[in-house]
Amino acid sequence: MNRVSNGSPSSARPDRLITLSDGIFAIAMTLLALEVRVAPDLDPEQFHDALRETAPQLAAYALSFLILCIFWRDQRQILLMSAKTGGLPQHLALAVLGMIALVPFPTSILAEYGAREPLAVAMYAATICLIDLLQLAMFATLRGRHGVRAVGEWRDTAADLGATVVVFGASVPIAFFAPQAAMWCWLALFPAKAALGRRERLRSTPQDS
Template identity: 45%
Template sequence: MGEHDAAGDPGRLLALSDGVFAIAVTLLVLDVGVRDGLDPAGFRRALRQTVPELLAYALSFTVIAAMWRDHRRIFAGVRRVDEVVIRLTVVGLGLVALMPFPTTLLADYGGRPQAVLIYSGAVVAVDAVHLWLLRYLASRPGMLAAPRPKAETRLLTADLTLTIAVFVLSMGLAYVSPTAAKWCWLLLVAVRLGLRWARGGRSAA
């Protein structure tokens, strides 16, 4: 990165980010398929075997979409980026690009604690980088075109923190019951709906 990029417009960084998120989502579906030449019984068996793959795809698509949305919210109103922002963003993108790997592990070995642990750890790592990036930008208002509302920063911080907490909890549950650990992820639905409701109420006020 040159000096111009190190303290420049965030447009190129956002374009790179959108591309990485799009590729990561696309790669999720590559492992889903049914091979050719099957007889009727084999075809039905193969279709049943795609169910874990489709569920893992749906989960990771939702997770990556939420990560992309959080990333866009973090960069809302940013008019200038520095070397730290670039490095944190690149680290986060590298972790996002890795998401198809734990997704495949979850589809193929979802009953094993190691698969749940690796998947949860990947999500925690991405959201931890996003939280670090959010707090860094919040401490440098000169990078923003206008001051970010404190309520928006608090809600986004709570969103990321609670997401991390739920997946860390699932990491602990994984060795007790991988199934219970995966059901734990459904807590995020209630968490995000609650935060969205809170955000809507703050906006109306």
């Protein structure tokens, strides 16, 4: 394992930042679940109506949970690629975490208003896009200042991060004209991620054999 020659913040190992990231992601994921609820003291008819009304909340929860899982994986992968962090990369990592903690808010707005309010869809997409842009900036800065393990790794990571920027960034203007179509566009992220992951595994297979 690489060792840091001094204990200054500019050459800090990423261990503590990874631990902080894990905690913030866990809290954000938990807050997503707290948004799904049914009012108490309902009669049977009201109870069944309330359950049906939770469908948009559950859909928004599932979408955001999956996206946070992807961001958590990417954050750990980026930080583990570098032997040390600090300075601008550390500030960018904290900015990512600040935005991650905010995700439950646009998720609740999306669940409440959905396709009825284009701004709710655009705001959600813009939040996800901004988080990914910050991760890309953090990754590029770490690569430039501290390096990464292998060329193949950074290319795969850059392509993986770029897929989220393209999908959600493109859906922002679409949301103002066809919010429902913009939300359907988001589903393209998951097969794109799967294809990129498969390509990465195929590329690494000869090295492991």
